Amino acid sequence: MARKADILLVDDEEALCTAAEKILAKEGYVVTCVHTAAAGMARFEQHGADLVITDLALPDQDGLAVLRRVKELRPAVEVIVITGHGTVEKAVEGMRLGAYDFIEKPLDRSALLKAVAKAVEKQRLTAENLRLRDALEQARGEEALIGNSDPMMVVKKLIRQIAPTDVSVLIQGESGTGKEVVADVIHALSPRRDQPIVKISCAAIPETLLESELFGYERGAFTGAANTKAGKLELADGGSLFLDEIAEMSPQLQAKLLRVLQDGRFQRLGSTRDLQIDVRIISASHVDIPQSIAEKRFREDLYYRLNVVHIALPPLRNRPEDIPLLASFFLNKYAARMHKTVRAIAPAALDQLLAHPWPGNVRELENAIQRAIAVATDDTISAFILCAPVPGSVPAAGIQAYGPSVTISVGTPLEKMEERLIAETLAICAGDKEKAAKMLGVSSRTLYRRSARR
Numbered sequence: 001m002a003r004k005a006d007i008l009l010v011d012d013e014e015a016l017c018t019a020a021e022k023i024l025a026k027e028g029y030v031v032t033c034v035h036t037a038a039a040g041m042a043r044f045e046q047h048g049a050d051l052v053i054t055d056l057a058l059p060d061q062d063g064l065a066v067l068r069r070v071k072e073l074r075p076a077v078e079v080i081v082i083t084g085h086g087t088v089e090k091a092v093e094g095m096r097l098g099a100y101d102f103i104e105k106p107l108d109r110s111a112l113l114k115a116v117a118k119a120v121e122k123q124r125l126t127a128e129n130l131r132l133r134d135a136l137e138q139a140r141g142e143e144a145l146i147g148n149s150d151p152m153m154v155v156k157k158l159i160r161q162i163a164p165t166d167v168s169v170l171i172q173g174e175s176g177t178g179k180e181v182v183a184d185v186i187h188a189l190s191p192r193r194d195q196p197i198v199k200i201s202c203a204a205i206p207e208t209l210l211e212s213e214l215f216g217y218e219r220g221a222f223t224g225a226a227n228t229k230a231g232k233l234e235l236a237d238g239g240s241l242f243l244d245e246i247a248e249m250s251p252q253l254q255a256k257l258l259r260v261l262q263d264g265r266f267q268r269l270g271s272t273r274d275l276q277i278d279v280r281i282i283s284a285s286h287v288d289i290p291q292s293i294a295e296k297r298f299r300e301d302l303y304y305r306l307n308v309v310h311i312a313l314p315p316l317r318n319r320p321e322d323i324p325l326l327a328s329f330f331l332n333k334y335a336a337r338m339h340k341t342v343r344a345i346a347p348a349a350l351d352q353l354l355a356h357p358w359p360g361n362v363r364e365l366e367n368a369i370q371r372a373i374a375v376a377t378d379d380t381i382s383a384f385i386l387c388a389p390v391p392g393s394v395p396a397a398g399i400q401a402y403g404p405s406v407t408i409s410v411g412t413p414l415e416k417m418e419e420r421l422i423a424e425t426l427a428i429c430a431g432d433k434e435k436a437a438k439m440l441g442v443s444s445r446t447l448y449r450r451s452a453r454r
C-alpha cells in the first residue's frame with residue numbers, strides 16, 4: 001500500500017496523546033503531537049498534514065480555531081474533533097464548520113481507528129477527484145486545438161509543458177495557422193485560467209490608441225479622455241495578456257512595454273502613480289521577428305523577454321494529415337450551427353482538400369467548409385470551390401483552382417504569365433492537354449496553339 005497518512009494530533013492531555021500515537025503508529029500512520037492550538041496551527045502552516053485531529057478544549061484557544069485555520073489553508077484536509085465533557089455543543093458547531101467527524105473521550109481504540117480510516121479514505125477520493133478533474137480540464141483545453149500530425153504533436157507537448165508556468169511565450173506562424181487558438185489553450189491550461197485572457201492586436205489600431213488601450217489613462221490625460229480608463233495591462237492582472245501581431249508595435253511602445261516587463265510596473269497615461277501588475281505575456285506574430293531585428297524594426301532586448309518559449313506553428317500545407325480531422329471538425333461545427341444535415345465529404349472532394357496548398361491555412365479551410373455547407377442541398381459535400389490567390393492579393397471572384405498555386409510578380413509580361421500558367425497546369429494534369437484545357441477554360445486547340453509557341 002501507498003504511504004500511510006500523516007496525522008497532526010492537537011491535544012493538551014499527555015496521556016491521551018501517547019495512547020493515540022501508539023494506536024495509530026501501530027497501523028502505520030505517522031503522528032505528530034502538539035499540545036496547544038497555537039502550536040497546532042503553526043505546525044500545520046509549516047508542514048501541513050493529511051489529517052488533523054484536534055481536541056476542542058485546549059489551554060490557549062478553542063480547538064475550533066485550529067479547525068478554521070486548517071479549512072482556510074487547505075479545505076481538502078479533513079479534521080476530526082475530540083469532544084470531552086462539556087464540549088458536545090462545540091462539536092456540533094465544529095461539524096457545521098466542516099469537521100469531518102468527532103470522537104468522544106475517553107478515546108476508544110476502534111472508534112479512533114474507524115474515524116481515521118474513513119477520513120483518510122475520503123481525503124484520498126477527494127485528491128483522486130481533483131486529479132481527474134485536472135486531467136479532464138487539460139483534455140478539454142487541448143481539444144480546441146485539432147491536429148494529430150507529428151508537427152502538431154510536438155506543439156501540443158510543448159504547450160503541456162509550459163502552460164503551467166509563467167514564462168512568456170511567442171507564437172509564430174503564418175496567418176490562419178491557429179496562433180490565437182494556441183494562446184487560448186495555453187491560458188486554459190495555466191493556473192491563471194480563472195482569470196481573464198485579455199487580447200489586443202498591435203496591427204489593428206493606430207499607435208496612440210494602442211498606447212492608451214494598453215496602459216489606460218486618467219481623466220483629462222489628453223483631449224477626449226473624459227473619464228479614467230483602465231488599460232488592457234490592468235485588466236489582465238492575475239491572468240494573461242495576448243499581444244497579437246507584436247512585430248507591428250512601434251519602437252516607442254516597444255520601449256515602454258519592455259519597461260513594464262522588466263519591473264512589472266507602469267503608469268496610466270496622465271498619471272504618476274505606479275501600478276503593479278502580475279500578467280503572463282503571450283504574444284504572436286506572422287512575421288519572422290529576427291528578420292525585423294536585423295532590419296532594426298524590432299528591439300532585440302524585447303524579443304528576448306517575449307520569446308522565452310517559442311512556438312512555431314507549421315503551415316497547413318506541411319501537415320496535410322490534419323486536413324481530414326480539421327475538415328470533419330468544421331463540418332460538424334457549421335452543420336449544427338446552420339441547422340443543416342450535411343454529414344460527409346465525398347472522397348473526390350476530400351482529395352481536392354488534400355491537394356490544395358492552403359495559403360490561408362486553417363482559416364481558409366474553415367471558410368471553404370463553411371461556404372460548402374451553406375450552399376449544400378445534399379447530406380454529402382461533393383465538391384469544394386477553392387480559391388488560390390496570388391499571395392498578398394485579394395482572391396478574384398470566380399477563380400477556381402484545383403492544385404498548387406503559382407506565384408507571379410506584378411509586372412510580369414502577360415505572355416510569360418500565360419506560359420507559366422499553361423506549363424504548371426499541364427504539369428499537374430500529367431501532360432493531359434484535354435484536361436488542362438478544360439481547367440483553363442479554353443479549347444484544346446487554343447491550348448495546343450499557345451503551348452506550341454513556347
Ligand SMILES: Nc1ncnc2c1ncn2[C@@H]1O[C@H](COP(=O)(O)OP(=O)(O)OP(=O)(O)O)[C@@H](O)[C@H]1O
Nearest residue numbers: 144145146174175176177178179180181286362363
Ligand atoms: N488547430 C486548430 N484546430 C481548430 N481550429 C483551428 C486550428 N487552427 C486554427 N483554427 C481556426 O482557424 C481560424 C484561424 O485561427 P487563428 O485566428 O488562431 O489564426 P491566427 O494564426 O491567429 O491567424 P492570423 O495571423 O490571421 O490572426 C480560427 O477560426 C480558429 O478557430
Ligand SMILES: [Mg+2]
Nearest residue numbers: 176179180244
Ligand atoms: Mg490571429
